[in-house]
Each structure stands twice: as structure tokens, then as C-alpha cells.
Amino acid sequence: MKQKCQVCGERAVIHITQIEEEGAASQLHFCYRHAQDYLKESDNPSSSPASGSSEEEGVPETSVACPVCGMTFAKFRETGRLGCPNDYEIFRTELKPLLENIHGNLRHVGKVPKRLPIDARRQTELIKLRQEIQQAVAIEDYERAALLRDQIDSLEKEEKRPSE
């Protein structure tokens, strides 16, 4: 079966079956280069040079973090999952070749929701506030958490109003 590398979308030549803790197996597919990176990383997770070597060519992009969810492109390459809708904007340059590889297309032509996100900025603001509240609770800054909760509530109310 012809699989694509889950990191870069190139044709996968190395297939790894990984046995997880509960005995479940997951399939990983890589091109030669990213398979080497993956194996190096999983052999000695504490050493950083391995991950460093894979990013030599893409240094500027991979160090950018999404201001909304904190995701970096390097982290995405590792996990294969994005962090929030805003990542499609932030990593657009890096994602485009990947999307082209997977889908052979770059533009959506299917269903459009009747209710489009009215104000994308407000949505990302909400995600951002939710991430901040998470951090505030983690360091037990409950005063700040309460303040953030109020901000979220009022934004959510605005969100509802125009649709009714």
C-alpha cells in the first residue's frame, strides 16, 4: 500500500508498527529522512541534537509559535496534529506543500456552513483567553483566572447575539 510520510507527505518508504502500553498497535509511515529522525528521537529522547539535525533547513519557520495556542511547526511535525484553527493561518506557508501532497488541491470547494464564523478574530481571542486561564489556574493565580473568565463570558455573549 502506498502511504505518505506523516511528517512531510512525501512517499513513505519505512513503516513502523509501534506497540503502545495497552497492547494496541499504531502504524507510522515515514520517508527515509524522517524515519531516521523519528528513530533517533525515540532511542534517546533526552538528547536534543537528533531533533536539531532535522530542522537545519527550516530554522526560521519552525521556531515560530502560534500566538493563540502556542503550537510550533516542529511540534506539529512530531505529532501530526495541529493545535487550533489559527494554526492554518500561522503555518500556512509550511502547510501548503503538505496539503498539496496529501490532497492534490489547495482550495475547499465543498459544503459551506450556513453560519460562517462571524468574526474570526473574536474566535481566536476566545481560544487565547482559554489557554491563558489554563495557565493561570496552573500557577494558582485565581484572581487572574476570574478576570479572564469574565472576559470569556462577555465575548461568548457577543458571539451569540448576532446569530439570533
Next chain:
Amino acid sequence: MDLNDLAPRNGEWLRGDGSDADIVISSRVRLARNLADFPFCSRADEAQRRDIENKLRTSIGDVHGDQSLIFFDVGRLDDLDRQFLVERQLISRELASGQGSRSVAIAPREDVSLMVNEEDHLRLQVLHSGYSVRQCWETVNKLDDLVEERVTFAFSEEFGYLTACPTNVGTGMRASVMLHLPALSMTKQIDRVFRALQKIQLAVRGLYGEGSQASGDFYQISNNITLGKTEDAIISNIEVVVPTIVNYERTARRSLIKENKQTLHDRVSRAYGILQAAQTISSEETMALLSSVRMGVNLNLIDDVRIDLINDLFIHTQPAHLQKLEGRPLEGEDRNIARASYLRKRLSEIHRTKPPTDSQAN
């Protein structure tokens, strides 16, 4: 409804009716959706996951009109119940083995399942017995519209519905058809079929989706591409291919009958014999033998067993189902012994009782 009440029934995907039901087992369409104002699941902490769940739960609670949905808090179910739902194709293996708050809403007829906090915030699935992939799309599309009236999904004009994994972005749609292809497997023509499918960007998977083996000669065919094609085009692509594969399978069966009837009849009868007599049997062997018997029944090589009983046995001999039906936990060899005894019991019943009349026949 309790999960234990489901166990004796055979679920929607193996109900065994619909057109071309001898080869097309079931059709399914699922849509991946995310709330616009939350991070994707992998970046959401437990408090956010609970918020997502609450928000979606109130929005999907009443979308299903005629039959109300039943909610299961998957994080709180024990391993057996989770495995049971996977075997019935109501939740994914990913949701079963995941972490944190996650749930599923199921229609009592088991044709609709809505998974919350899987890889995406919401996965809507409609599953029908037989060949009805377009009907599945129409139903799931309506459900999606109804949920969309109540929440705002992450969407961009350029990339469509935004999903946690870029392989789903765009329509967020995976349409699939489960086929039973014993003759193509037996004659080793199956690889050629798969290569042809890959050329037109369709994926082939085993019984339980990604990474699973094609046990019981069940194969799932689904679209790879979700961006840059309309939902209609994706469905049409599958609709073009399925009748062709069904024909290949029928042709392969015919030529087996014509050229090797004795060998085929022998193989089918031996499979039937083992299932009726074995004292211990693994799940894998059961699936392989049931597959032969299923084809034998469809080709009239076996005439005293009904196809819906065989369909039943496919699901009832799976590990979690077997344990639920037996009402006790069973490990390793004990489970294989219980499976063999269950098979002997069910297959001997047909000689003692008349088949129930008729609503489920054919």
C-alpha cells in the same frame, strides 16, 4: 438503554440487508468538525475538554428528531464496554483508548453515532447496512446542519472545515463502504484491485479501520482526499468503484464454482464442520472460517444455515461481545473455549428450531 441490552442484537452494520448485501456489508459517512472558539483536542486541558463536551452535548441532544440519542461517558466506561462499542463500530479505537473527557451519543437503532473529543471535537457518523453511501451522506449532512444552527464550527473559505489533522481538512468527510471479498482474497486478485483503487485515491483498510488487518476478508474502501473535491464528487467516486469491485468478486466466485467446485465446496464444508465441532478456537480463526461459510451460503453450497445467523456470529464471537453474552470476564484460553462452545450451541440450534418468520430474512 443499557449496553448489555445491545449485546444480543447484531447492530446496524451487520444487519445483513440492503442492496448487494451478500458483498456490500455496510456503508458509512463521517464528518469531522471543531468548535471555532476552542483549541483542538490535543491542546485542550481537561477543563476545556469538559466545556467542549457540555457545549456539544446541549447542541446535539435534540438534533436527532424521531429517536433520542443515548449518551455514554466513554472515559467512565470500563475496558470491556469500550471494546464492545468498538466491535459494534459505534466508536473508534482512538476514542476507546484516548485520555480525558470524551463521550459518544448513539441512536437506539445504532445508525448514528456522534463522538465528542476524539481527534476532533465532534465526529458525526451515519452507518447503514448494505450499499447506501449516498443516503448516509444525506442523513449526516442534515444532522450537521442541525448542529450548525446551534454552534459555530471552525471554517475558512480557503481550507474549508478546519481539522486537527490536515489529512481531514476541507470537507472533513470520510465516506466508506465495507465489502466482503472472500473470492478475490482466495484467488489472490485482491492486491490488483487495491493497486487500482490507490490510483484513483481511494484507501483500503481492514475491519476496524486504520492499521487493522483485513480479518474475515472484510475490506473498507474510503476516500483519501478531503480538500478540493465536493462531498458529492467524493461520494460519486466511490459509487463508480463499488459496483465494479462487486462484479469482480461475483466473477471470481463464478469462476471458482466453474473450475474448482469440488475444492471450493470442500473448503466451505470443512470450515462449517470446524465451527460446529471445535472445542477451542481463536477469534482470528473464527473470522476466517465464518468468511468461507458466508460465501458458501451465498453460493448455495450450504443450505441449512441462514445468512443472518452467520452475520450474527461474526460480531457475537468478538472478545467483548462474547464476554457480555456469557456474562463473565474471559481471558485467553478460557475465552477460546467459550467461543467454541458458543459456536456449537448456535449452529446446532438451527437443526432443532425452525427459523423465525420472516421480517429479518433475506
